[in-house]
Amino acid sequence: MEKIDWKNLSFGYMKTDYNVRCAYKDGKWGELETTDSEFLNLHMAATCLHYGQEAFEGLKAFRGVDGKIRIFRLDENAHRLSSSCHGIMMAEFPIEKFREAILKVVKMNERFVPPYESGASLYIRPLLIGTGAQVGVHPANEYLFIVFVTPVGPYFKGGFSTNPYVIIRNFDRSAPLGTGIYKVGGNYAASLLANKKAHDLGYSCEFYLDAKEKKYIDEAGAANFFGIKNNTYITPLSTSILPSITNKSLMTLAEDLGMKVERRAIPIEELETFEEAGACGTAAVISPIERIDDLDENKSYVFSKDGKPGVMCEKLYNKLRGIQLGEEEDKHGWITIVE
Numbered sequence: 001m002e003k004i005d006w007k008n009l010s011f012g013y014m015k016t017d018y019n020v021r022c023a024y025k026d027g028k029w030g031e032l033e034t035t036d037s038e039f040l041n042l043h044m045a046a047t048c049l050h051y052g053q054e055a056f057e058g059l060k061a062f063r064g065v066d067g068k069i070r071i072f073r074l075d076e077n078a079h080r081l082s083s084s085c086h087g088i089m090m091a092e093f094p095i096e097k098f099r100e101a102i103l104k105v106v107k108m109n110e111r112f113v114p115p116y117e118s119g120a121s122l123y124i125r126p127l128l129i130g131t132g133a134q135v136g137v138h139p140a141n142e143y144l145f146i147v148f149v150t151p152v153g154p155y156f157k158g159g160f161s162t163n164p165y166v167i168i169r170n171f172d173r174s175a176p177l178g179t180g181i182y183k184v185g186g187n188y189a190a191s192l193l194a195n196k197k198a199h200d201l202g203y204s205c206e207f208y209l210d211a212k213e214k215k216y217i218d219e220a221g222a223a224n225f226f227g228i229k230n231n232t233y234i235t236p237l238s239t240s241i242l243p244s245i246t247n248k249s250l251m252t253l254a255e256d257l258g259m260k261v262e263r264r265a266i267p268i269e270e271l272e273t274f275e276e277a278g279a280c281g282t283a284a285v286i287s288p289i290e291r292i293d294d295l296d297e298n299k300s301y302v303f304s305k306d307g308k309p310g311v312m313c314e315k316l317y318n319k320l321r322g323i324q325l326g327e328e329e330d331k332h333g334w335i336t337i338v339e
């Protein structure tokens with residue numbers, strides 16, 4: 001068996017031993033199946049290829065300080081996938097089956113769960129697609145759920161640090177009554193040009209404003225936004241952002257730390273008043289924001305002058321990482337241990 005260089009993993013695809021699948025046909029989900037194939041045999045008229053019937057999830061498994069494998073908030077991902085399926089008229093995958101599939105794929109690929117010391121983790125990617133053939137615009141009659149895993153490196157290679165972001169005004173990721181609240185591939189297709197523009201300009205990622213009024217901060221390409229001031233954690237309430245499980249967890253931890261939590265619209269000008277700000281999601285937990293540039297308005301909102309993350313960002317990050325790695329007590333029942 002090949003040796004994996006855990007210290008130099010990036011966020012990319014690596015073939016692992018098995019993936020788990022489940023097909024929906026004749027109005028019901030079948031049994032979970034295991035395969036070592038990385039490929040699908042798909043009808044060319046499948047709705048996922050034409051009409052975007054595709055939803056996905058992203059979660060992680062960690063090797064803890066005690067050597068046990070922990071999965072973070074698995075049921076939240078199961079429910080969010082159901083919501084995404086409902087949103088684009090796909091068959092919903094049962095919560096219990098989701099749980100079973102995730103535990104199975106992690107267990108079967110146990111040798112790919114990076115060691116505790118490496119800071120790396122096992123990324124788990126469930127997806128659900130319309131496989132039934134359809135030429136007219138209709139939902140498919142057949143679906144396929146797949147979950148694969150791939151080991152990924154730590155997000156912060158040189159230690160917890162800040163990054164610059166940019167507001168992209170001439171693109172919208174999602175509309176107020178659109179699919180932004182669902183984790184569907186179509187939203188990502190809509191973000192690729194803006195994302196490339198941000199990267200070409202040297203930024204870590206793009207930020208979107210609300211599509212209707214262009215007045216409020218929505219979220220980054222694949223991460224929610226939060227700001228901190230006066231011992232308060234403030235994060236946007238918007239119908240066009242994805243309900244991040246990391247953000248939800250950070251709101252709970254902020255309260256545990258004695259902070260106030262507010263979910264409300266955040267006008268762009270308010271950025272000026274935050275003492276700290278972060279982008280949050282499964283990949284990084286928190287990516288502390290150095291600054292957000294609003295190029296069209298010739299403005300720059302700076303949250304860190306020395307490139308160091310703020311104290312509250314660091315506290316929240318350490319708390320959440322600690323729970324994921326079994327160093328901190330799992331008070332809220334967020335962890336599933338893979339036996």
Ligand SMILES: *Cc1c(COP(=O)(O)O)cnc(C)c1O
Nearest residue numbers: 222223224242244245246281282
């Ligand atoms: C997945 C995702 C996030 C982060 O959600 P987590 O559950 O915290 O990983 C944020 N924004 C978008 C658009 C996403 O797709």
